[in-house]
Amino acid sequence: MSEAAVPRVTWTEDLIALVAGLLIFALALPNLAGLDLLGWAVTTSVWTDASHALGTASKTYAGLGGVPALLLTYLALLSVLSVAAAALKVPVARFALAFTALFAIAYASWVLGSFAHLAVVTPADQKKFGIEWSLKLTNEGGYIVALVVGLAIANFAPSLAEKLKDAVRPELYIKIAIVILGAFLAVTAAGKLNLASNLLLRGVAAIIEAYLIYWPVVYFISRKYFGFSREWSAPLASGISICGVAAAIATGGAIRARPVVPVLVSSLVVIFAVVEVLILPWIAQTFLADDPLVAGAWIGLAIKTDGAAVAAGGITDSLILAKAAANGVNYQPGWILATTATVKVFIDIFIGIWAFILGTIWTNYITPKPEGERARAREIWQRFPKFILGFVATFAITLLLALYGPPDVTQKLAPAIGEANVFRVIFFLLTFFSIGLLSNFKKLWQEGFAKLVAVYLVSLFGFVIWVGFVISWIFFHGVLPPTVS
Numbered sequence: 001m002s003e004a005a006v007p008r009v010t011w012t013e014d015l016i017a018l019v020a021g022l023l024i025f026a027l028a029l030p031n032l033a034g035l036d037l038l039g040w041a042v043t044t045s046v047w048t049d050a051s052h053a054l055g056t057a058s059k060t061y062a063g064l065g066g067v068p069a070l071l072l073t074y075l076a077l078l079s080v081l082s083v084a085a086a087a088l089k090v091p092v093a094r095f096a097l098a099f100t101a102l103f104a105i106a107y108a109s110w111v112l113g114s115f116a117h118l119a120v121v122t123p124a125d126q127k128k129f130g131i132e133w134s135l136k137l138t139n140e141g142g143y144i145v146a147l148v149v150g151l152a153i154a155n156f157a158p159s160l161a162e163k164l165k166d167a168v169r170p171e172l173y174i175k176i177a178i179v180i181l182g183a184f185l186a187v188t189a190a191g192k193l194n195l196a197s198n199l200l201l202r203g204v205a206a207i208i209e210a211y212l213i214y215w216p217v218v219y220f221i222s223r224k225y226f227g228f229s230r231e232w233s234a235p236l237a238s239g240i241s242i243c244g245v246a247a248a249i250a251t252g253g254a255i256r257a258r259p260v261v262p263v264l265v266s267s268l269v270v271i272f273a274v275v276e277v278l279i280l281p282w283i284a285q286t287f288l289a290d291d292p293l294v295a296g297a298w299i300g301l302a303i304k305t306d307g308a309a310v311a312a313g314g315i316t317d318s319l320i321l322a323k324a325a326a327n328g329v330n331y332q333p334g335w336i337l338a339t340t341a342t343v344k345v346f347i348d349i350f351i352g353i354w355a356f357i358l359g360t361i362w363t364n365y366i367t368p369k370p371e372g373e374r375a376r377a378r379e380i381w382q383r384f385p386k387f388i389l390g391f392v393a394t395f396a397i398t399l400l401l402a403l404y405g406p407p408d409v410t411q412k413l414a415p416a417i418g419e420a421n422v423f424r425v426i427f428f429l430l431t432f433f434s435i436g437l438l439s440n441f442k443k444l445w446q447e448g449f450a451k452l453v454a455v456y457l458v459s460l461f462g463f464v465i466w467v468g469f470v471i472s473w474i475f476f477h478g479v480l481p482p483t484v485s
Helices: 013-033 059-064 066-087 092-113 123-129 141-156 158-163 170-190 193-224 230-254 260-287 292-302 306-326 335-366 379-383 387-404 407-437 441-446 450-476
Strands: 042-044 054-056
Touching: 013 066, 013 170, 013 387, 013 407, 042 066, 042 092, 054 059, 054 066, 059 066, 066 092, 066 407, 092 141, 092 407, 141 158, 141 260, 141 306, 141 407, 170 306, 170 335, 170 387, 170 407, 193 230, 193 292, 193 335, 193 450, 230 260, 230 335, 230 450, 260 292, 260 306, 260 407, 260 450, 292 306, 292 335, 292 450, 306 335, 306 407, 387 407
Parallel strands: none
Antiparallel strands: 042 054
């Protein structure tokens, strides 16, 4: 076979996330046979004495110590992500330097978020740590700290943010995390299979209904009331109504828009995602604590980027569980996050289909091409987010092991997946920090998209948030997470 006949793989963040996420998942599975390959990864506990903050994911490696575990985790991530940077044609030396600083600041934020006065939830734990008050954020308050630190750097130290830009890849980090998340959700779902199946069906119904309302309304508003062309209105409608950055880029490609169009729309989506992450979880905790899965679905429908939505789902999960625990109700962790992730995953799956539909309309009717040239069905596959395959694979494999594996395997499954989940948490953390670093509000405003902001404001607060809430209420009201004794 000639060299020209050999198909070449075009590495994208999407494909790299699939491979990296499956690699971490695969390294967790030997633990089922007693071979612990990931137990050296660093974990962080709630602390009042910082020397006790760090530890290892497995007791097998407890003698290693927290700081060496942190260094090993950093080196492992640096190695894998440097290979990814090379595949993406990013200078590896520059990436490595930027990632070192990115990881150090982000993990320091995570440790700070685990400080007892920020993280402790129950009165019993306050007594245990000898403190009289706490913000009750759980240690996942570290996500909020990382986001705020990123925002501070982007807006008050933009030169530092510029130096870190080679490692600022929130879409890559969150997609890797979502692949790993599939296994974590499967362990959670195995104990309550009927509830998990119920959530999947309700999630599909919710996003289909949301699509049919969101997209045409945003498109109509941008065309009718703001005078945008079709080239601008279609990516705007996809970015605001479907799934943010990925949808805007996919739509821009499908209709052959100029590159500047999806770039500016994506920047707009990221800005609003940051604002929503800072606000919506607290609103959900205040008004939806008695209907937690409505809150989870609402977050998934309201926040338009994968990173911000899933991360906000994690914060919402922590905040509502903390409030419930303070009132004597102990929900099983993970179900609110699972609802958010389920909604977002189905939204992501639909991106490729929707891009194909728009590509067909534009190619055949809006900007017709020469006779015989038509949109091809394989474009669905080309635009399909490949990392979703990883999420499905880790979920399915873990669920099958949990339901049908021998007892000695099922007993070890949760600890094994827990070690992989350590990396999921770290990738979440990197996502939060990266989103903050991308959000230099002054610079983005100077790029001249005030009119785009107006469309987003009208759409988001005019109907997206409210319609998302109504849809979430219709499909998830009264469905509660299981409790733990």
